[in-house]
Amino acid sequence: MKATKTLGAGFIALATPLLVLAAAMPAAQATDVTASINLTSTCQWKIANTASAIVLSSNGKKYQGDDLALSQDTTLTVGAGLGSSTDGSIPSSYLGSTTDCSFFNNIKGVEVTASLSNQAGFTATNNVGDVEGGMGFTFSAANPLNLEVLSDTFCNSPYFDDVAASTNQEVPVVALGDYSVVVKSKSIPNFVEAGVADYTAAKYKIQCLQQFQINVNIPSGLIPVKPGTAYEFSGPVILIAMTTPDQ
């Protein structure tokens, strides 16, 4: 019996430091979970419009009482391109670089319209500064102000309607308040990869730059007060506007 007590006491003495050690030993450990991601930049549509003033020419022909065609010597570039919020204006080259961008699932298309903002015709001023109402004219369905689409448009067809094909290459503008669509997007993806020299659809630059020539006829039947002199025709302001509707 005594031997048992001695052994028991020994256990107690031995066990005391064990309990201290056991208490210090963690029964649980933890890890704090964090996450980090990088976001791509936001996609933004950018509008292109290369001209602030347009001069029409009769190409040396004189008005003789018949229709006289006026046209623009240089082309007008109108369009829209998609780039990231960190890009500057859209580059004029077909495969210019942009950085990756995303609409973050709120995809916006683009529509660029042309409209007349101040007048729907031309006023004529003679060589002494008098405005001659008889030489002025307004646009009509038969004689609209036409934006003629040239063949070399820089439109990425998977993403844009072909304005030229759908309008027989002419976009007429007739009356104040009217507008004509000159660029319209379709099926724009949520994520746009930077444009590179790779003609796969996913990396093709999403851009449509239409080259236009503007033309109109001075209609027949106008009678000048000062025949044999030069007349100055002052035309409308063509407003190029961009909207970005939900797609």
Add this chain to the structure above:
Amino acid sequence: MKQSKKLGAGLLALALPTMIFAMSSVGANAATVSSTVDAIDKCVWEISNNTVSTSLTSTEKYVGDALTVTGTLSSLGLGFTGSLAPGTGTGLDANTSTECSFYNNIQNNKITATVLSQTGTAVSETGAAITTQEIGQLFQASYGTSGAELATYTPDSDMNFEISTTRALTLTGSASAGKACNGAFTSPGSGSITSAGGSMDAIVNSGGLSNTYAGAANIRCTGDFLLSIDVKAVTGVPAGAGMSYSFTGPEVVFALSPIAQPAQ
């Protein structure tokens, strides 16, 4: 004869205390028996976790769609060793378990991973104010310049997201290199946690233990766990588009959990 007297006196001197004792126990003699034995150290379970924080990331940029972020929690271990030298320098890693015994009371154990419930004030992923344990399953978003101090980031609760049944925090286990699991354990497990308070078995010892082990037996299992969750999809441009987002997420607790023993 003189020598014998001296010896007798010596014996008398030695016997005196005994005689006094014997005089109180009339008619009997006694001998005290004693013994000393060494008791083997007892086995204690250990859990090891070298990772106090786990950061989940993605190599892809977020574009508004759900994005999977992953990160690895390394060297989560379960094993046992003698209690006097518990893991001599985190024994699970150092391969130095010491001699021990369960004293015939073998207790099987496992590690459970649990997303800790927390209370406080926060904004849920749907924009609602919450104060409940749901906070524990929330990843709270802020954005700023990549590489800048987190303290300079701007909170953006619109990007908060939560662990849920449709967006589980998954843990995919695999044996750590050079630390294959002993046969007494199932391999590091895989599973999902779908809410604060939810848990899964990470490493399980379901049997196969002996009562006693020699030193360096190293009965253990150490695993690496790939943590994964999806950042939620959004419709609309986040306030921090083009920048970096940081999410402060849940605390995952790894705890020893005894396995009930079958009835004898």
